[in-house]
Amino acid sequence: MFVLIKWLRKYSYPLVAFLLFGFSVNQILRYQIYQHSVYFQSSITFFRTIDVWKSNFVTYFQLRHDNEILANENIRLRNQLKIGLVKNEPFRDTSYFDSVSKELSNYRVMYSYIKAKVIRNTTNSSNNFFTIDQGKNQGIYPGMAVINPEGIVGVIVGCSQNFSRGMSVLNSKFGLTPLIPEMNLRQGVINWKGANARIVDLDEINRTEKIKQGMIVVTSNFSSIFPANIPIGKIEKVESPLNSQYHKISLKLATNFNKLNTVYCIKNNFNNEIDSLNSGTLNLSND
Amino acid sequence: MIDRLKLIVLALILAFLQSFLLEQVDMGFWLRPMPYILLFLSFPLNFNKYIQLVIAFVFGTFIDLLSGSFGTNSASCVFLVYIKQLVDSRFVDFDSIKLQGERYINIRTKGWVFFAYYIFGLTFSHHFVFFALDFFEFSSIFRILITTFVSTLGTISLVLLFKSIFRI
Structure with a gap:
């Protein structure tokens, strides 16, 4: 304490000068529009650059975990294909590919995926957000769904030129009807x-429904943001309080938010069409 | 007492001159003289250094309020007074100046050469901080330096003119 007081007495003059100077610069940054915008633009760029460095470093320690979840995703996707792409036939003739492409041409591409890397993520506040290294320039826009190979992650709410939030x-404002x-x-x-970064609540399910522990919960086809059948989690605990008409369900999330790294942003290619149909602006008189 | 009154009157004249005359006249992109630094050059050498800092801040804020440039003048005034104090304590012998009957650095105290370096160095440092905060861009460093240099010459001419008018 004595040393501190001695130090303060010795350097009091530069300290006072620095304080007054700092107060003046603070006024400039707060009240002068041009300096304010330059300062915030450069500080945002600076902090995003630091986030990218940090994320590049941390990624190396998660490679094993990422490999595992990508392998699991591959298995799930192969099972979804159901057109026998790799049925013990590693060497096959070209007519096979012709038949596959003919089959695939009957489908419309409803969703497009954009890969992104999470450079900042919080799990310990009541409203959590994450930042990814893709923005408007890469085709991201607010309202896009974000998933990772394990399950759903969230929704884009804001974009700059090269980053998105x-x-x-894990946000109290997030809501989704599952299947x-x-x-x-x-x-x-x-x-x-x-309360817990791995557990969410599944509210408003009637107590008459026979919900059991261990049931899988996925996204439903009612959402125009998320594609159907993306894993959300597994039912961990079901309680049926007598004073409520609803179950009290805890759901263990499929996504491990503490190890969030690579994510996919999903663009619904028919979103505008669905929206205009729902709002009644699409002209249906000729149909 | 008379000296203090004289300083207050000088401060008011310089502040209004700066805000209502020099800020309003367009002298070209490179030239923005700020002769109000004459006030800080006229502070007596035995004047309390903390009070000098506070006066610089208040005076700078006053000019900022009059000319609508929040913080730029006050930051550069505080910086000027801080640098002036460092220079005074390092290069100036208070006792010999007192013996000469002077109260602050003048042409008579240490000669033309020292005074030229002194006034140019202080004015340049004040103007550099001012224009650096005004332009606020690393890429404009050459524009900042040129504007600082040209304005420093303008300010020194006006300071010398006022010195001869007010006999400071």
């Missing part, structure tokens, strides 16, 4: 109450 599932495929039940809302 997303609202994570329980085992019962074909499309009911309730996913909601995070802020």
Whole structure:
């Protein structure tokens, strides 16, 4: 303490000068529009650059985990294809590919995917957000769904030229109606109450529904943001309080938000069409 | 007492001159003289250095308020007074100046050469901080330096003119 007081007495003059100078510069940054915008633009760029460096460093320690989840995703995607692409036939003739492409040409491409890297992510506040290294220049826009190979991650809420900010599932404002495929039940809302980064609540499911522990929960086809059948999680605990008409369900998230690294932003190619149809602006008189 | 009154009157004249005359006249892109630094050059050498800093801040803020440039003048005034104090304590012998009957650095105290370096160095440092905060861009460094240099020459001419008018 004595040393500190001695130090303060010795350097009091430069300290006072620095304080007054700092106060003046603070006034400039607050009240002068040009300096204010330059300062914030450069500080945002600076902090994003630091985030990218940090994320590049941390990624190396998660490669094993990332490999594992990518392998699991591959298995799931191969099972979804159901057109026998790799049925013990590593060497096959070209007519095979012709038949596959003919089959695929009957489909419309509803969703486009843009790969991104998470450079900042929080899990410990009541409203969590994440930042990715892709922005308007790469085709990202607010409202796009974000998933990772494990499950859903969130929704994009703001974009700059090269970065975007997303609202994570671990956000009290996030809501989504899920599907329980085992019962074909499309009911309730996913909601995070802020206690645990692996657990969310599934509210508003009638107590008459026979929900069991261990049931898988995925995204439903009712959402125009998320594609159907993206894993959300697994039911961890079901309680049925007598004073409520709804179950009290805890859901263990499929996504590990503490190890969020590579994500996919999903663009619904028919979003405008669906929106205009829903709002009644599409001209249907000729149909 | 009379000396203090004289300083207050000088401060008011310089502040209004700066805000209502020099800021309003367009003298070209490179030339923005700020003769109000004469006030800080007229501070007596035995004047309390902390009070000097506070006066610089208040005076700078006053000019900022009059000319609508929040913080730029006050930051550069504080910087000027800080640098002036460093220079005074390093290069000036207070006792010999007192013996000469002077109260602050003048042409008579240490000669033309020292005074030229002194006034140019202080004015340049003040103007550099001012224009650096005004342009606020690393890429404009050459424009900042040129504007600082040209304005420094303008300011020194006006300071010398006022010195001869007010006999400071």
